[in-house]
Amino acid sequence: MxxxxxxxxxxxxxxxxxxxxxxxxxxxxxxxxxxxxxxxxxxxxxxxxxxxxxxxxxxxxxxxxxxxxxxxxxxxxxxxxxxxxxxxxxxxxxxxxxxxxxxxxxxxxxxxxxxxxxxxxxxxxxxxxxxxxxxxxxxxxxxxxxxxxxxxxxxxxxxxxxxxxxxxxxxVVPPPAAATPETVLAALRPAWVRYGPFTLSGLVAIGVVFGIGSRLVNESHVDLAKIGLVHDSTVYLRERPLPVAILLVSAAVVMFTAIASTSGYILTFWNFRLSRHRSGTLHVRRGLLTTRSTTIEERRLRGVELSEPLLLRAVGGARVLAIATGLRVGRGADRGGSVLLPPAPRGVAVDVAGRVIGDADPLTVALIRHGPRARLRRFTRAGTAGLVVILIALAFVLLAGAPWWTFWTAPAVLPLGALLAQDRAASLGHALTGDWLVSRHGSLVRRRYVLRTDAVIGWNIATSVFQRRAGLTTLVATTAGGQQHYAVPDVPAAEAIRTARAAVPGLLEQFLAD
Amino acid sequence: MTVDVVRLRPPMHRVSPRARWYWTAKAAVLWTVLLVPQVIWWFADGDGARLPHLIVGAGWLVLAAVHLAVMPQWRYRVHRWEATDTAVYTQTGWLSQERRIAPISRVQTVDSERGPIEQLFKLANVTVTTASAAGPLKIQGLAVADADQLVADLTTRVGQTVGDAT
Known part of the structure; x- marks a missing residue:
C-alpha cells in the first residue's frame, strides 16, 4: 500500500x-x-x-x-x-x-x-x-x-x-515491512437489517415529512379534504367506532415507522465496516447512497458506550458508540462520527466493543448493584411524575373543560411508571475492572459506559436533598471526550468514594475524613 | 463516623462572610424581576377581580422572604474550597449540594471575575476549568485578595505540570 x-x-x-x-x-x-x-x-x-x-x-x-x-x-x-x-x-x-x-x-x-x-x-x-x-x-x-x-x-x-x-x-514514505495494515473488527451482515424497524429512527422521518407536508398545505391553501385519498380515508375512519379507528391509525403509523426505520438503517449502514489500521487509527466506512468514512485516532479514544434502546433491547440488539476526544457526540442513529457498530446482535456488539478497547472484561463483568434505596428512589420518582400527570389531567378537566374520561384514564400512567422504575432499577450498576470504569443506567435507552480511568479528569459528587436522606449520591466522572461527563447515579455514598479512590489513586486521599 | 466507612471531609476554607450579602442581593434582583409580570398583569387586567392578584402577590412575598432569609445563610454554611499541591476541591449548593475535585495536572485555565454585584461587596469569583466541558470548579464570594492569591498559586502550580491535560 x-x-x-x-x-x-x-x-x-x-x-x-x-x-x-x-x-x-x-x-x-x-x-x-x-x-x-x-x-x-x-x-x-x-x-x-x-x-x-x-x-x-x-x-x-x-x-x-x-x-x-x-x-x-x-x-x-x-x-x-x-x-x-x-x-x-x-x-x-x-x-x-x-x-x-x-x-x-x-x-x-x-x-x-x-x-x-x-x-x-x-x-x-x-x-x-x-x-x-x-x-x-x-x-x-x-x-x-x-x-x-x-x-x-x-x-x-x-x-x-x-x-x-x-x-x-x-x-509519506511507505511503511516498511507492512504485515497486515488493516484488521477488520466488524462488517455488516445483511441479516442485521432485521434490527432496523426497532431503531425508531423512522419516527423522526415521519415527523419531518409531516412537518413539511403541513407547511406546504398551509402555504398553498390546498383543502386536504378535497383530495380523494385523504377524503375517502377520513370518511372510512369516521364510520368505524373510535377504538377501531385508533387501532387502524396506530397500525398505519407503526407500519410506516418500521418501513422508514428499515430504509434508514439500510441507507446509513449498508457496507458498514469497522477496521483497525496499524498506524493506530480506527476506520469506519458506511452508507448505501451517501458513503461516509470516518477515521478516529486510537490515542483519542477514551472508551466505548454500549447503547440499548428499549425496543432494540427487547429483540436482543445493541449498538456501540465511541467515546473519544474531538469526536462529535452522535444524535440519533447516524449523526456524528461516533458509531462503531450499528444496531446488531448484542453478542456481536459486546465482542466488537471489547476488541475496540482491547479488553473484553468491562463489557461482561458483573456490576455492583446500587441497593434497595436506589431502587426505591426510582419508584418514588416514577410515582411523582405519574401524580403530576394526573394532576395536570385534573386541571384540564376543571379549568379547560376537557371531558372527565381524560382524568379517569390518567392513572394508567402509574403502572407504566412502575414498570419503567422496575427496569431502571434493574439497569443501575457500576464496576471498576482493570483500567476501566463501567457504569450502566437507563431504561428507555439503557447505556453501559466504559471509560478508561486515566481519562477521568475530575469528579463531581452531587447530592440532592432526597439523595442525602437516602444516603445516596451521584458520582460523575468528567472527561474530555464524548459527552464530557459520565455519571454513576444514586450510588451509596461510601461506595462512591471507594470507586472514585480506586479509579484515580492519590487524588481523594488528602480530602478524606479521619 | 464508624471506622469502616470512608467519607470525604468538607474543604478547608469558607468563603468570605460578605458572600451572604452577595447571594441575598443576587436573589433579590431575581425576585424583583419576577415582580414585573405581576405589575403588568395588575394594570392590564384593569377591572377584573383583585383577589387572584392578591393571592399571587402573597405567594410571591412568602416565597421571596423565605428564600432570602434561608438561602444565603445555608449557602454560606455549605460553600467551601480548598487548593492543595495536587488538587482543587470545592463544595457548593444548598438544597442540592455538589463537591467537585479536579487534579491540578488536568487544570487548563484559571479565571477570576468580578461582576457588578460582586464589586459592590468587594468580592470575586474564581473558575477553574479542565478539558471537560462538564467540570468547571467555581468558587463564588471570595474576598478579592484571597481570589488574587488563589489565582496566583494555582497558575504557578498548573505551570509546573506537563502534558495537554486531556
Missing part, C-alpha cells in the same frame, strides 16, 4: 505555493447543491404567486434559481486549499476572503463523505475535525475532491507514523 501523493493530481507542496483547487467536476455538483438548498424558497415563491395573481412566480423562481447556480459556480473558483508540513489551509469567499488555518497536529478526525451526486461524478467531501465538539464550522471542510485525491489526503493527514511528521516533503 503506497501513500505517496500522485503528482498529476496533487502538485508538490512547499512553504509558499502549492495552493490546490477542488476537482473541476464540482462545477457540475455545486449548482445542484445550491438549488437543493433553495428548494423551499423556490416552492414557496411558485405556490405563493400562483394563488395570488398570475403566473409571475415562475420568473421569480427562475431568477432565484439562476442566482443559486451562479453562486454554485463561484464557489469552485473562490475555494482553494493547501497542505504544508505544519498546517492545512483553506481559502474561500468572494467578497470576504477568508483563510482558515488548522495546525496538523490538532487534526483529530478525518471524515470522507460522498452523497449520490458526489458519487456520480466520482467526488468526495473531506472534513477535517479539530476536536471542538459540536460546533458549526468546526474545522476544515473541502467539498469536492476527486475520490482518489480525497483518499490520498486522508492518508496524508492521519496515517503517518509520528516520526515522519516533521520533514517537509508533505508525502
Amino acid at each position: 503506497t501513500t505517496a501523493v500522485d503528482a498529476g493530481e496533487e502538485p508538490a507542496v512547499d512553504a509558499d505555493a502549492g495552493w490546490r483547487r477542488l476537482s473541476p467536476r464540482m462545477l457540475a455538483v455545486h449548482p445542484v447543491m445550491e438549488l437543493r438548498r433553495l428548494i423551499f424558497p423556490l416552492i414557496a415563491v411558485l405556490i405563493g404567486f400562483r394563488s395570488d395573481d398570475g403566473a409571475d412566480g415562475g420568473w421569480w423562481a427562475l431568477g432565484i434559481g439562476g442566482i443559486g447556480i451562479a453562486l454554485g459556480f463561484l464557489r469552485y473558483f473562490t475555494t482553494s486549499f493547501r497542505i504544508t508540513p505544519a498546517h492545512v489551509q483553506v481559502r474561500r469567499g468572494l467578497v470576504r476572503r477568508r483563510t482558515l488555518t488548522v495546525p496538523r497536529d490538532r487534526i483529530r478526525t478525518v471524515d470522507v463523505t460522498s452523497n449520490v451526486l458526489h458519487r456520480i461524478f466520482g467526488l468526495a467531501q473531506v472534513t477535517v475535525g479539530t476536536g471542538q465538539t459540536d460546533k458549526k464550522n468546526d474545522g476544515v471542510k473541502l467539498d469536492g475532491l476527486s475520490a482518489a485525491a480525497a483518499e490520498n489526503l486522508h492518508r496524508e493527514l492521519l496515517h503517518r507514523p509520528p516520526a515522519e511528521a516533521a520533514p517537509g516533503t508533505g508525502s
